[in-house]
Amino acid sequence: xxxxxxxxxxxxxxxxxxxxxxxxxxxxxxxxxxxxxxxxxxxxxxxxxxxxxxxxxxxxxxxxxxxxxxxxxxxxxxxxxxxxxxxxxxxxxxxxxxxxxxxxxxxxxxxxxxxxxxxxxxxxxxxxxxxxxxxxxxxxxxxxxxxxxxxxxxxxxxxxxxxxxxxxxxxxxxxxxxxxxxxxxxxxxxxxxxxxxxxxx
Amino acid sequence: xxxxxxxxxxxxxxxxxxxxxxxxxxxxxxxxxxxxxxxxxxxxxxxxxxxxxxxxxxxxxxxxxxxxxxxxxxxxxxxxxxxxxxxxxxxxxxxxxxxxxxxxxxxxxxxxxxxxxxxxxxxxxxxxxxxx
Numbered sequence: 001x002x003x004x005x006x007x008x009x010x011x012x013x014x015x016x017x018x019x020x021x022x023x024x025x026x027x028x029x030x031x032x033x034x035x036x037x038x039x040x041x042x043x044x045x046x047x048x049x050x051x052x053x054x055x056x057x058x059x060x061x062x063x064x065x066x067x068x069x070x071x072x073x074x075x076x077x078x079x080x081x082x083x084x085x086x087x088x089x090x091x092x093x094x095x096x097x098x099x100x101x102x103x104x105x106x107x108x109x110x111x112x113x114x115x116x117x118x119x120x121x122x123x124x125x126x127x128x129x130x131x132x133x134x135x136x137x138x139x140x141x142x143x144x145x146x147x148x149x150x151x152x153x154x155x156x157x158x159x160x161x162x163x164x165x166x167x168x169x170x171x172x173x174x175x176x177x178x179x180x181x182x183x184x185x186x187x188x189x190x191x192x193x194x195x196x197x198x199x200x201x
Numbered sequence: 202x203x204x205x206x207x208x209x210x211x212x213x214x215x216x217x218x219x220x221x222x223x224x225x226x227x228x229x230x231x232x233x234x235x236x237x238x239x240x241x242x243x244x245x246x247x248x249x250x251x252x253x254x255x256x257x258x259x260x261x262x263x264x265x266x267x268x269x270x271x272x273x274x275x276x277x278x279x280x281x282x283x284x285x286x287x288x289x290x291x292x293x294x295x296x297x298x299x300x301x302x303x304x305x306x307x308x309x310x311x312x313x314x315x316x317x318x319x320x321x322x323x324x325x326x327x328x329x330x331x332x333x
Binding site: 020023024027028029031032035036041044045048049050052053056057121122124125127128143147148149150175178179182 | 229233237239245246
């Protein structure tokens with residue numbers, strides 16, 4: 001817990017200073033989660049601000065400060081869902097724009113000018129984001145929260161409001177779908193052995 | 202749906218314990234986590250939140266005023282309609298208390314008056330020839 005209960009209670013009663021403290025305590029972590037969920041650095045702050053605005057207007061519905069963090073994660077997940085759905089609609093309506101792959105290549109070309117480690121990191125980032133974009137927003141978000149953010153099943157239970165077994169099944173299926181996308185991506189790039197090695201490392 | 206045996210095979214964290222699938226995806230996602238560190242918020246981040254809160258507060262404030270006015274108007278209209286309903290029920294119940302003969306007599310009276318006034322003859326006046 002990055003904030004004490006009294007600060008959350010004060011913010012619930014409309015104390016703006018306490019709310020600012022909450023923003024300060026959680027903004028970096030929430031922005032990090034959003035950046036890994038949506039994969040677009042230019043839109044991270046926008047979605048992050050939306051999360052905190054939603055938090056401000058829904059704090060009075062929070063039953064107790066103990067469940068604050070899952071509550072904040074749920075708001076983050078919902079805002080990310082909304083963003084991904086909006087982005088999907090925009091992509092569908094702009095057929096003449098650059099394809100996702102072209103954007104990835106452009107990013108990779110840009111990162112080629114940077115040093116080797118950063119280039120590799122950019123490649124991994126682009127590859128995983130391209131992989132995750134092949135599955136549904138549900139799978140994408142669930143897997144990111146579990147595998148990348150490191151949330152436990154108990155925490156995910158609180159975020160999603162479903163039982164552990166249902167979550168395990170959903171996680172398993174999500175993983176299978178991502179693995180299929182991974183295998184497909186591998187078979188489409190048979191010559192790029194060095195890149196595959198880099199991803200596996 | 203999955204059975205208990207399949208669920209057990211998935212394991213405690215939703216990973217499949219057969220085939221080594223997690224060996225491929227797990228490290229890749231760990232590397233992805235390292236490749237995407239938490240970004241530092243820009244200086245406009247927190248002020249931007251407050252701007253949005255204020256903007257939304259303005260919209261919700263206006264909506265609340267409209268809603269209050271609308272509720273007042275609806276309540277007034279409701280009271281007015283209840284009043285009208287009460288008056289019409291009271292009038293109807295006065296009519297209902299008449300007997301059939303009284304009601305018929307009242308209707309006949311109206312008809313005679315109409316006929317008399319149409320002919321220009323007042324039936325209440327005695328006829329000059331004694332009514333023959």
